[in-house]
Amino acid sequence: MSVLASAVMASAQDIDTTGIYSERYDSLGAAVLMQRQPGNKLSKYTQGRVETITAAGLCKMACCNLAESFENSASVTVGYSDAVTGARQIRLLGLSGVYTQMLDENRPVMRGLAAPFGLSYVPGQWLESIQIAKGVTSVINGVESITGQINMEHRKPTDEKPLFVNASVMSDSKADLNVASALQLNDTWSTVLLGHISGNNKEMDWNGDGFMDDPRNLQINLSNRWLYYSPSGMQIRIGVRLLRDWRRGGQLSSLQLPGQDIPLWQSNILNQSANGYVKIGVPLNEENSQNIAAVLDYNYYNMASEFGPKTTYDAGQHSGFANLLYQNEINESHKFTLGATALLDYYLEDFLRTVGSQYYDIDINGLNTSMSRYGIFGEYTFHLEDKLSIIAGLRGEWYSNRTGDDNPVSRFVTSPRLTLKYTPVEQIVFRANAGRGLRYACPLVDNIGVLSTSKTFVTPSGSSDISDRWVYGHTLEDAWTFGSNITFYFPLAASDEAYLSFDFFRTQFAEQSIVDYEYSAIPHQIAFYNLSDVADGRSFTNTYQADFSFEPVERFTVTLTGRYSDARVTTLGAGLRERPMTSRYKGVLNLQYSTNLNKWIFDFTSSVNGPCRVYDFMKDFKDSEGNLMYKDGLTPVYPLLYAQVTRRFKGFDIYAGGENLTNFRQENVILGETTQSPDFDASCVWGPLMGIKLYGGVRITIWETE
Amino acid sequence: MKKIFVSTIIAMMAMVCSENIATAAETQGQAAEISNVAQKKEMKNKKETKVLKLSANIHCKDCAKKIQENIGFEKGVVGLEVSVEERTATITYNPAKTDVVTLLAAMRKIGFPATIIEQ
Known part of the structure; x- marks a missing residue:
C-alpha cells in the first residue's frame, strides 16, 4: 500500500465516517511508549464523562461477549434477567440497561426485541474499544440515552491484520471461536470480515436444582464492513450482519422420564437477525469545516420462543433509521450541526400464555404495532480555547404509536440537552450535563424475565382487553438526567497522570413503565402500569461514584472505583420504596502488571457487590437450616474475583484465567413448589448463577507485511 | 477441562521459571564474584545493550x-x-x-x- 494510501486509511480510521460522527481525542502527537495500555480509563479530552474500555481491557478477561466486558467497571453492573434463558442485562446509574442507548459506531442498536439478548451477540474479540458515557449525551443519535450511552468500536477495515483468530474454551464446556480479516484492497477500499461461532453443548447443574446453570446454545454471527475513503475526504461505510442463535434452558432433559405426563419446564429460543447500513460523509470544502453526512440503517429481528409448556412468544421486528446531518465549523470557537431524522419500529407479535387454568389468559395473534419518531435537531458547540466548552442541543420530534387497527397516538416533544466542560487548569476537569430522554417502552421484552414465571399478568389501571393492554404498554417514557463530574490529574509514584474522579448523577422520571412484582396482597401476580397511574408517583435514582487510578511502579496499574446508588420508585399501594433487586453499591479493584515489552501480562479484578432489596414475597424465605435467607429483606454482600495470565509471543498470545474464583452463587434461584404451581418464578436473580469457571484460549494475529 | 487448565497454568509457570533459570545461568559466573547487592546492581546496569x-x-x-x-x-x-x-x-x-x-x-x-x- 502506498504511503499516501496508508495516511488516508489511517485518518479514515481515526475519524469514523465524518467529523460529525465522532469525537476523537487521541493524543497522536504524544510519544507512544511500549507500555501496557490501561484496561479502563477516564478520558480527559471528551466533553462528557466517558470511561473507555480499551483493547487491552477487552483482553484481560475471557470477554466472550459484550456483557462480560463490563466486569472491570463499577459504572456498569451486569446481571441475568432470569435463571434459565441466559439473557444478560446491564444497569447504569442504578437503572435497567434499556435506559442506556447502545451504539455500534454511532448507530443505535439493540433496540426492542434485540435488547434482551443483544449483549450476548457482540463478540468481545470483534471490538476495538467501548466507550461508556454517563448521563445525557449528544442529541445527534437520538435521545433514547437516559442514563447514558455505550458505544462499541469494532475492528476496522483499515487494520493491517489480514487474519486474527481467537479460540477459547471454558470449564462449563462453552467454546468460542472468532475470526477477523481486514483487507486493504486498494488506495480507497478496505473491508473487514468478522465471524463468530460459539456454543455450549452440555447441560450443567452444579447447584443441583434440576435446572441447567447456563442454557445449551449455538450462536453463529457474521459481519462484513466496507470502507471507501477518497483522498478528497469523502467516506462511505457499508455493513451487513447476520445472526442466528438457538438456546435451550430450564430443566435438565434427563429429568424427563418415560411415560411422564407433565412436560419439563424448558425455554427454547431462536433469535435471528439481519442488519444492513450505509454511512456517507462528504466534505463541502477543502478544509472539511463544512460537511454533510447520511446514515441509513435497516434491521430485522425475529424471536421464536417457548417458556415452559404454556407460554409461547413469537415476534418479528423491522426497524429503519435515517439520519441526515449538516455540520459547519465556523471557526475554532463556534460549530453547529443541523439534522433531520426518522425512525420506525414495526412489530408483529403472537403471544399465548396460560397459567393456572386450561384456557389462555393471553391470546394475541398477529398483532401489529408500529412506533415511530421523526423530526429535526440542532446542536451548537462553543469552545473557549481549552478552558471551556459548551454544547447545547435540541430535538423536536413527532412520536407516534399505533397498535392493530387503532388510531395512532401521536405527540410532538422537544428534548433539550446541555453539556459543559470547564478546565481551569490542566490538572482539573469539571463537567456537567443535563437534559431530557425519551423512549418507547416494550414492557414484555424489556422485562423478558417475567416469561420465566408462572405468575399472572395484570394491568390494574388499564383495560382488561389485551390489545388495549398492549397499547397501554408502549408508554413513551420520559426522564430528565442531571450530572456532574470533577477529575483531578496529578503525578503519583510511577504515573505521570494518576487521576481521582468524583461523579454525581440523578435521573428523574416524568413517566415510566413499571413492572411490579409486589402489586396487591394477591400473590403470584405481576402488574404492568405506568408511573402516571400512581398518585404522587415518583421515580428517581441518585448515583455517586469515585474513581482512582495510578501506577505504583512502572507497568503496574491499580484502579479502584466505588459506586453508591439510591434508586426509588412509587408503586401502587406501596408508596415510595427502594427499587427492588437493585444493588446499592459496588466496589472494584483492578490490578494489572506486565513485564518488559508486555511479554507477560497479569490481570486481577475483585469486586464487592452491595445488597439489594428483595421482593416482599422473598423476605421470609429460609435456607435448608431454617435461617432467614434475606435478613432485613436484603441480599447478602458478596465478592467476585477474576484473574488472568497472558503470555505473548510474536504473532500470538495464550491466556488462561478464572472467573468467580470465590465460587459465590445465589442459592435458591428457582422459586416455587413446582414448575406448574402459580408461585414458580425463575426471574428473581440478584447474584451469580454459576460458580468458578476456568478458561483458556489463544489469539493469533497475522500482520500485513511487505 | 480443569486438568487442561491446570496443565496450562503449570506450563506457563514453567516457562516463566525457565526464562529466569536461563537468565540466572548467564549471570552465574559473574554473580559468584560479587559479594553484595549493590555490586550486583552495578553489574546488571553494565549489561551491554x-x-x-x-x-x-x-x-x-x-x-x-x-x-x-x-x-x-x-x-x-x-x-x-x-x-x-x-x-x-x-x-x-x-x-x-x-x-x-x-x-x-x-x-x-x-x-x-x-x-x-x-x-
Whole structure:
C-alpha cells in the first residue's frame, strides 16, 4: 500500500465516517511508549464523562461477549434477567440497561426485541474499544440515552491484520471461536470480515436444582464492513450482519422420564437477525469545516420462543433509521450541526400464555404495532480555547404509536440537552450535563424475565382487553438526567497522570413503565402500569461514584472505583420504596502488571457487590437450616474475583484465567413448589448463577507485511 | 477441562521459571564474584545493550501499535519507544542477539523502511 494510501486509511480510521460522527481525542502527537495500555480509563479530552474500555481491557478477561466486558467497571453492573434463558442485562446509574442507548459506531442498536439478548451477540474479540458515557449525551443519535450511552468500536477495515483468530474454551464446556480479516484492497477500499461461532453443548447443574446453570446454545454471527475513503475526504461505510442463535434452558432433559405426563419446564429460543447500513460523509470544502453526512440503517429481528409448556412468544421486528446531518465549523470557537431524522419500529407479535387454568389468559395473534419518531435537531458547540466548552442541543420530534387497527397516538416533544466542560487548569476537569430522554417502552421484552414465571399478568389501571393492554404498554417514557463530574490529574509514584474522579448523577422520571412484582396482597401476580397511574408517583435514582487510578511502579496499574446508588420508585399501594433487586453499591479493584515489552501480562479484578432489596414475597424465605435467607429483606454482600495470565509471543498470545474464583452463587434461584404451581418464578436473580469457571484460549494475529 | 487448565497454568509457570533459570545461568559466573547487592546492581546496569534510533513513516497510533507488536518481539530487543510526533522508533537491543541490519529488515518487513538517526 502506498504511503499516501496508508495516511488516508489511517485518518479514515481515526475519524469514523465524518467529523460529525465522532469525537476523537487521541493524543497522536504524544510519544507512544511500549507500555501496557490501561484496561479502563477516564478520558480527559471528551466533553462528557466517558470511561473507555480499551483493547487491552477487552483482553484481560475471557470477554466472550459484550456483557462480560463490563466486569472491570463499577459504572456498569451486569446481571441475568432470569435463571434459565441466559439473557444478560446491564444497569447504569442504578437503572435497567434499556435506559442506556447502545451504539455500534454511532448507530443505535439493540433496540426492542434485540435488547434482551443483544449483549450476548457482540463478540468481545470483534471490538476495538467501548466507550461508556454517563448521563445525557449528544442529541445527534437520538435521545433514547437516559442514563447514558455505550458505544462499541469494532475492528476496522483499515487494520493491517489480514487474519486474527481467537479460540477459547471454558470449564462449563462453552467454546468460542472468532475470526477477523481486514483487507486493504486498494488506495480507497478496505473491508473487514468478522465471524463468530460459539456454543455450549452440555447441560450443567452444579447447584443441583434440576435446572441447567447456563442454557445449551449455538450462536453463529457474521459481519462484513466496507470502507471507501477518497483522498478528497469523502467516506462511505457499508455493513451487513447476520445472526442466528438457538438456546435451550430450564430443566435438565434427563429429568424427563418415560411415560411422564407433565412436560419439563424448558425455554427454547431462536433469535435471528439481519442488519444492513450505509454511512456517507462528504466534505463541502477543502478544509472539511463544512460537511454533510447520511446514515441509513435497516434491521430485522425475529424471536421464536417457548417458556415452559404454556407460554409461547413469537415476534418479528423491522426497524429503519435515517439520519441526515449538516455540520459547519465556523471557526475554532463556534460549530453547529443541523439534522433531520426518522425512525420506525414495526412489530408483529403472537403471544399465548396460560397459567393456572386450561384456557389462555393471553391470546394475541398477529398483532401489529408500529412506533415511530421523526423530526429535526440542532446542536451548537462553543469552545473557549481549552478552558471551556459548551454544547447545547435540541430535538423536536413527532412520536407516534399505533397498535392493530387503532388510531395512532401521536405527540410532538422537544428534548433539550446541555453539556459543559470547564478546565481551569490542566490538572482539573469539571463537567456537567443535563437534559431530557425519551423512549418507547416494550414492557414484555424489556422485562423478558417475567416469561420465566408462572405468575399472572395484570394491568390494574388499564383495560382488561389485551390489545388495549398492549397499547397501554408502549408508554413513551420520559426522564430528565442531571450530572456532574470533577477529575483531578496529578503525578503519583510511577504515573505521570494518576487521576481521582468524583461523579454525581440523578435521573428523574416524568413517566415510566413499571413492572411490579409486589402489586396487591394477591400473590403470584405481576402488574404492568405506568408511573402516571400512581398518585404522587415518583421515580428517581441518585448515583455517586469515585474513581482512582495510578501506577505504583512502572507497568503496574491499580484502579479502584466505588459506586453508591439510591434508586426509588412509587408503586401502587406501596408508596415510595427502594427499587427492588437493585444493588446499592459496588466496589472494584483492578490490578494489572506486565513485564518488559508486555511479554507477560497479569490481570486481577475483585469486586464487592452491595445488597439489594428483595421482593416482599422473598423476605421470609429460609435456607435448608431454617435461617432467614434475606435478613432485613436484603441480599447478602458478596465478592467476585477474576484473574488472568497472558503470555505473548510474536504473532500470538495464550491466556488462561478464572472467573468467580470465590465460587459465590445465589442459592435458591428457582422459586416455587413446582414448575406448574402459580408461585414458580425463575426471574428473581440478584447474584451469580454459576460458580468458578476456568478458561483458556489463544489469539493469533497475522500482520500485513511487505 | 480443569486438568487442561491446570496443565496450562503449570506450563506457563514453567516457562516463566525457565526464562529466569536461563537468565540466572548467564549471570552465574559473574554473580559468584560479587559479594553484595549493590555490586550486583552495578553489574546488571553494565549489561551491554545498544540503542538504535530510526526514522520511519510512523504517522498514526496504529502504525505505532504495529511496530510495538512486531519489533517488540524480535529476538534481542529489550526496549522500544515509538513516537508518532517525531516519527521515530527507538530500539534498545542486545548486540549479542541481534544487529542493526536485522532490525532494519524487520522494520521493512512490516512496511516501515527506516533510516538510522542514531546508533
